[in-house]
Amino acid sequence: MCGIAGFTVPTGLGPQVRRDRYEARARAMTASLFHRGPDAQRAVLLDGVVLGQTRLSIVDLAGGHQPMKDAATGVTVVFNGEVFNWLELKTGLPGYRFRTTSDTEVLLAAFLARGIDCVKDFVGQFAFAVWDPRDATLWLARDRVGIRPLFYAVTKEGFAFASEAKALFAAQWLPPKLDEDGVVDAVHLWAPLAPRSQFLGVATLPAAHVARVRGGVFTARRYWDVDLSDDNVDRGLTLPEATEKLRAVLTDAVRLRLRADVPVAAYLSGGLDSSLICALAQRELGGALQTFSVGFAQARYDERAFQQEVARALGTTHHVVEVQDQDIGALLPEVVWHGEQVLVRTAPGPFLALSRLVRGHQTKVVLTGEGADEVFLGYDLYKETKVRQFWARQPASAHRPRLFTRLYPYLPLSQQAPEVLKEFFGLGLEAPGALDFSHQIRWSNTGRVARFFSKDFAARTAGHHPAEAVKAQVPAQVLGWRALARAQYLELATLLSGYLLSAQGDRMLMGSSVEGRFPFLDHRVIEAAARMPDAVKLRGLDEKAVVKRLGRGLVPDAVLDRHKFPYRAPVAEALVGAKAPGWSRELLSRAEVERTGVFDGAKVEKLVSKLAKAATQPSEADNMALVAVASTQLLAHQFVHAPREVSRRHLDAVRVEDEAVAAGQR
Amino acid sequence: MTTARERLRLFITDTFFVDDFGDSDSFLRTRIIDSTGMMELVAFLETDFRVKVADAELLPENLDSVENLVGFLKKKGVQ
Structure with missing residues (x-):
């Protein structure tokens, strides 16, 4: 796991000219990603391209140095992430003489054998760049669900890419400015819609895409997609059969993710998904598993009782960090600095505190349960979609909307009257076949943040409609899928890669130099789930039935039988009032809000x-608005108004070389 | 003297941060009010207008627009 960066340069320049022109840029980009790879920082100035990498050593600690070059062809790679099946791939590459035991060299060899389509053989989480001097082409690739990040900018001076946008600004490829339409995306969809990023002129390579840069021209294409169509479903599959299929594929996904030359630990939330992953990992490790959890000082967010029960039952060595309200406010500037996007929830903060705890225990790698809710229909959004579809068949029914009270038992009583439920959940009921039927309620609820926009900002972005932008991107065949499949596709395309795996995932892990691994997001698990009928995933209104069945006997019954507990963190009490952090008084002031220009200063003052x-x-609406304003202000402050400098120490740490050292020579 | 309608509109503007809404717009359908918003609204009616709102009266026809609220208050004897 690592940070990568690079840019194209004209071919045919002498080494000294290259150094004079590009060393400072190479150094700045690489140094700005120090946190992603504190074990080594190197950049190479090649004929046609500059590549930089910061390394978090996990596999082949001595031999896996990067950038890595094939001596015979000059093909050179920088790689962030893991190809977990590298041992299996290696046996299929007999024509290449391996010099190291690193997965990076397997990537290099696979590219030499198959070209960029080698990604189709990879089981993993990766973002990488390969420079092929034979045809002066730079290739980029990103894993299937977008676990590892990759940003780029096409500029007059060349094509530049990096694991995080801050590297592009550090080397002054372009001035940091907020992408205003991206801000509108974030307050509806929870994240800017790829390839849009939160910064003007900076794009992200979408998940499951490869890209080619040749002669200054950038082209990207998708190499994988999930098929949730009815035709792909094995209709006869029973719940017990599905459970055995899941057992086989998930056990293997965990087994592969325990491959490392350093200890692999696990996050434990106290819910079903992470508990199951911990149970499977503990079996493989024979009792050596360490688990890490967040506890909240406020009881309404806290799950420590369940975490302890699981840790005790599995016999793990367990560690907890307790998060107080004021920690949330104190952490938010770092969260936004690493996350690089506008947020509507404070939930990433505790993940940053958690990765710090992990790193504090000299651990670099953790497994997590992320992804199970998307893949196995765990979210309330799926149940809501199911009920709304059921209701849409008899819109006049007074009885059908009552099902929502079973779905949201925690709604205030005033919302439980059937007539009220009807008004609230009836949005879009007249068009149950609409692509975004499942997400209309969530997006319109989150979109209430838009009423805090300043008049000028609202006018400037009036032509941008996030839901329309999503619809324009989704492949045509998805529209023909059943409602739950459409819902899943949208969830994977927006919330998962745009928010959960980035601002709340990779960035909060790498902020403390820790790598996360996600067994539920192994594409073989996703593909197996796609072949299961909906009824083994969402059984009536019982979510993740197949995961629960697999968990029975592996994790404590109390965890299986508890009502699903949405992960939340304190908001208003952490950002305003007595426990407010110092920055919030300043950055949420009317003058500062007006300086950024996104939100209305007077309304924010009132809020x-x-x-x-x-x-x-x-209310949920007020909390979301507050987080959106605070994160936008922090983003503008730290990137635009008073940009953070790359530290001298990190700049000096980068070794800049004229040629990539051939594999295995170090 | 401010009318009930004006007081209601002011409360909604101030509490839910909306400027632009019609007297007959549904609060729920237009997302002016969310799950806790209804509670804020009922609490406001009870403290500011000194009316009691029974569970059975928690209905859109009583509460879901400025127009409906004015009608509801009228029934409760508030002009």
Whole structure:
């Protein structure tokens, strides 16, 4: 796991000219990604391209140095992530003489054998760049669900890419400015819609894409997609059969993800998914598993009782970090600095505290349960979609909307009256075949943040409609899928890669130099799940039935039988009022909000004073608006108004060389 | 003297941060009010207008627009 960066340069320049022109840029980009790879920082100035890499050593600690070059062809790679099946791939590459035991060299050999289509053989999580001097082409690739990040900018001076946008700004490829339409995306969809990023002129390579840069021309194409069509479903599959299929594929996904030359630990939330992953990992490790959890000082967010029960039952060595309200506010500037996007939830903060705990225990790799809710229909959104579809068949029914009270038992009583439920959940009911039927309620609820936009900002972005942008991107065949399949596709395409795996995933892990691994997002697990009928995943209104069945006997019954507990973190109480951090008083002031220009200073002032003196629990809409404003302000402050400098120490640490050292020579 | 309608509109503007809404717009359908918003609204009616709102009265026809609220308050004897 690592950070990568690079850019194209004209061919035919002498080594000294290259150094004079590009060393400073190579150094700045690489150094700005120090946190992603504190074990080594190198950059090479080649004829046609500059490549930089910061390394977090996990596999072949001595031999896996990067950038790595094949001596015979000059093909050179920088690689962030893991190809977990590298041992299996290696046996299929008899024509290449391996000099190291690193997965990076397997990637290199696979590319030499198959070209960029080698990604189709990879089981893994990766973002990498390969320079092929034979045809002066730079190739880029990103894993199937977007676990590892990759940003790029096409500029007059060349094509530049990096694991994080900050590297592009550090080398002054372009001035940092917020992408205003991207901000609108974030307050509807929870993240800018790829390839859009949160910064103007910076794009992200979407998940499951490869790209080619040749002669200054960038082209990208998709190499994989999930097939959730009815035709792909094995209709006769029973729940017990599906459970055995899941057992086989998930056990293997965990087994491959325990491959490392350093210890692999696991996150434990206290819910089903992470508990199951911990159970499977503990079996493989024979009792050596360490688990790490977040506890909240506020009881309403806390799951420590369940975490301890699982840790005890599995016999893991367990560690907990307790998060207080004020920690959330204190962490948010770092969260936004690493996350590089506008947020509507504070939930990433505790993940940053958690990765710090892991790193503090000299651990670099953790497994997590992320992805099970998307793949096995765990979210309430899927149940809501199911109920709304059922209701749409008899829109006049008074009985059908009552099902929502079973779905959201925690809704206030005033919302439980059937007539009220009807008004609230009836959005879009007249068009149950609409592509975004499942997401209309969530997107319109989150979209309430838009009412805090300043008049000028709202006018400038009036032509941008996030839901329309999503619809324009989704492949045509998806429209023909059943409602739950459409819902899943949208969830994978927006929330998972755009938010959960990035601002709440990779960035919060790498912020503390820790690599996350996600067995539920192994594409073989995703493909197996796609072949299972909906009824083994969402059984009636019982979510993740097949995962629960597999978990029975492996994890404590209390975890299987508890009501699904949405992961949340404190918001208003952490950002305004008595426990407010110093930065919030300054950056949420009317003058600072108006300086950024996204939100209306007077409205924000009112919101802050309303929340500061609120005697009752703040509404979801107000909480989301507050986080959106705070994160936008922090983003503008740290990237645009007062950009953070790359530290001298990190700049000096980067070794800049004229040629990539051939594989295995170090 | 401000009318009930004006007081209601002011409360909604201030509490839910909307400027632009019609007297007959549904709060729920237009997302002006969310799950806790209804509670804020009922609490406001009870403290500011001194009316009691029974569970059976928690209905869109009573609460779901400025127009409906004005009608509801009228029934409760507030002009």
